[in-house]
Amino acid sequence: MNKPIDELKNRLQEVDDLEKAGAVLNWDQAVFMPTGGAVGRGRQTATLERLAHEKFTDPVVGELLDAIDPVADAEASLLKVTRRDYDRAVKVPSEFVARQVAHNSAKYQVWEQSRRANNFAAVQSYLEKTLELSREYVDFFPGYEHPADPLIDISDEGMTAATVRRLFGELRKALVPLVAQIAEREPSDDSCLRENFPKARQLAFGEMIIRKYGYDFDRGRQDKTAHPFMIRFGSGDCRITTRVQENYLAEALFSTLHEAGHAMYEQGVSSEYEGTPLGQGATSGIHESQSRLWENQVGRSFGFWKHYYPKLQKEYPSQLGGVGLDTFYRAINKVQPSLIRTDADEVTYNLHVMIRFELELAMLEGSLSVGDLPGAWRDRYKETLGVTVPDDRDGVLQDVHWYYSNIGGMFQCYTLGNIMAAQIYAAAETNNPTLSDQIEQGEFSRLHTWLKENIYQHGRTISAERLLQQCCGGPISIEPLMSYLNNKFGPLYNI
């Protein structure tokens, strides 16, 4: 007979094996699968997902959680987090999970076509069904304050619509004047990024940098996909993907730095949590803080490029040999209200997120119908960013999130991540006053070690809130982000 704690761990390991097998199938689907594999693959991943849910919600897991008297700290965390996940999972019937998986899989295929054809009408009924399913999910968790709360809780445990709304309101108030001031200045010229840059060198250059960052290629790899992502199969195998444009240097480079930030987090989670719900990053927001920190606070800083720009010029002498560091730095930090979230600069990016977040809430509240969504999207882009959305392809169809998952809880993590990245980076600077000098030398090991110790290693044992408290000495706050943006973009735009 196993001890109950060992029996629990065995069962959690089995669930984890099924989930990670599903992740490998998803990775293959995005990276290498031939088109003919789609039907079989959809079924295989659905089976793995269903079995993982069945195994995790087995009543025996609940009985074990009740029976175990935690004797060590690590066990207490394991029981607490598993109990939360379990209580959430058992509220959702397997029958609902199966319906949702099937719907999302069908919807995703339709979205791909409808996006290509710029035809929102083709996917509208699927999205209406998604709204129904999202509400049905919410109803499994009575007692919420806002219907988005149970959905936000999936990825950003501890956050609510009210908290996010308050934070986003403050941030918007601070951002809008900055955007307006920049709009009055001479726009930056980023044409130097739009020469012809052979792809293999772009990839090699990005990989050289993330190796220096500390991404371990013996426990990961990078491949090319339509949409970049990071995926964890275990602490020994955390992969990233990127996409490369021959005529735009910033695409592959910053996506690589971004995804490497996610992957270094996962590679740094203590291996003692492997195979349990603790063995992954804390929340989506904290995760995004780690990717954005390496992409932006480090990777778009002037000091960083003081070190790396001469090396980049050597790779592309005819394209960049005559372009000065200052011009290049302005190009990669060009601020301009635009259509596409993932291409947005650090200043306007969060406005894209807020638009999506508010549209999600409005749909869940019932004040916006799915049929009116494309129009509402265009109105908000005009109003918030002053941008005219020419078509739905680059409007309401641009992001995959609503088309592979829920309406609600899908976007707040990006701006929460930006806010926390600035807080955490400020704390890292306080702890390590010569950090900017190290970055100018292309030296990242002290920063990486500090992040491992303070963030990565803990996995899900510490909540996002407590992690931030421990690391930065306070709760989430927009001040560090705003002072980072003001200090960086003020001088850049003579404000």
Added chain:
Amino acid sequence: MNKPIDELKNRLQEVDDLEKAGAVLNWDQAVFMPTGGAVGRGRQTATLERLAHEKFTDPVVGELLDAIDPVADAEASLLKVTRRDYDRAVKVPSEFVARQVAHNSAKYQVWEQSRRANNFAAVQSYLEKTLELSREYVDFFPGYEHPADPLIDISDEGMTAATVRRLFGELRKALVPLVAQIAEREPSDDSCLRENFPKARQLAFGEMIIRKYGYDFDRGRQDKTAHPFMIRFGSGDCRITTRVQENYLAEALFSTLHEAGHAMYEQGVSSEYEGTPLGQGATSGIHESQSRLWENQVGRSFGFWKHYYPKLQKEYPSQLGGVGLDTFYRAINKVQPSLIRTDADEVTYNLHVMIRFELELAMLEGSLSVGDLPGAWRDRYKETLGVTVPDDRDGVLQDVHWYYSNIGGMFQCYTLGNIMAAQIYAAAETNNPTLSDQIEQGEFSRLHTWLKENIYQHGRTISAERLLQQCCGGPISIEPLMSYLNNKFGPLYNI
């Protein structure tokens, strides 16, 4: 309530999904996985394998098989084949399967190192354990005539040690004089294959040919691995791998043609059998007949190269521009007793297989200990092929089979495949008298269609024996292989 036949199919589909998910994980492990992923991956595939076995051997499956009254032919086949698999699977306890999977996984790692280090002693105790496990497996099937029979039955259903011994005895008697006669002649010169051939073009050339063969890249792909293989994730996704040597043109080329033969078989299985035990090739021997037919009967024929050699010369003008078709044809068909099975020519290849088959039987019979295996290997190579084995790396450690699976039943399929390839090709020629003209034109569609209709589409609905009977009008026989070899190599070596 589902009808029992639908309930059975649902359960079989779930088992198939788990097995195919395991296949994707194995493929990734061989092709792309970073070294750090090994531990987690071993556990994940073991979990999938265990769950598939548990689900398939669920007593409800047996009850459904008892309860269903087949109404259609396809159902009768499904019930018959599933019943056979089920009866075999339930005899093997899950506990044994788990022990065996764990042992094989550990053994494989040790083999890789011990092969690299040319150190048989390091893996000997693992192989001794394998012999024990293979005997333990055999004991689950009392009533066999020879202990190898239950092991042979796993991959070549219907075959027994006695039948294989008889066939191999006849073949050996016919082959030995041919090998001796060739040995008296001037050896062919294959130095034209050993120039420098840039790898990308080698791969592209092989892929161009298999596309013409009929391999569907929309339902498959080719990657590079240490050991070439074919793997099926479903009828929509049957992949192959190859390996390329810059200094040896025959390696990638013929491995690609070989694996494509396997994959075209799997791509051609009727999709109505998808997700059931019927949805794959009949036996390992039949499978090998299909790979060898496209590799050898087609791909090493003179007519084939009359068409393709000028194209190959265009790819490598400096290496092959001055080499005549006749010289090239002799080079790719050079007969020479050698050390390595996978590199062996068509004449001596089967002697390699017979050595392994007899060693397996001797170990299972108890007349040969694992400790004496390396010596017995060297003795038989000297005696049978006249070759001195210089070390265990290129001796008893060369093939992966014993090191990832059983002792017993591992090798007979290769020679059974060669025998049946010749029978089936002769039948194809009878049916299609201008076949050789078509091949000289680089036209394969009639042959491909005939194989689809007569072999591929049936999956496992028809036994190997009946398939051969239907296709060739008789039971397995070595005559067609011997007359193929005599007709081909007689003129080549002036015999």
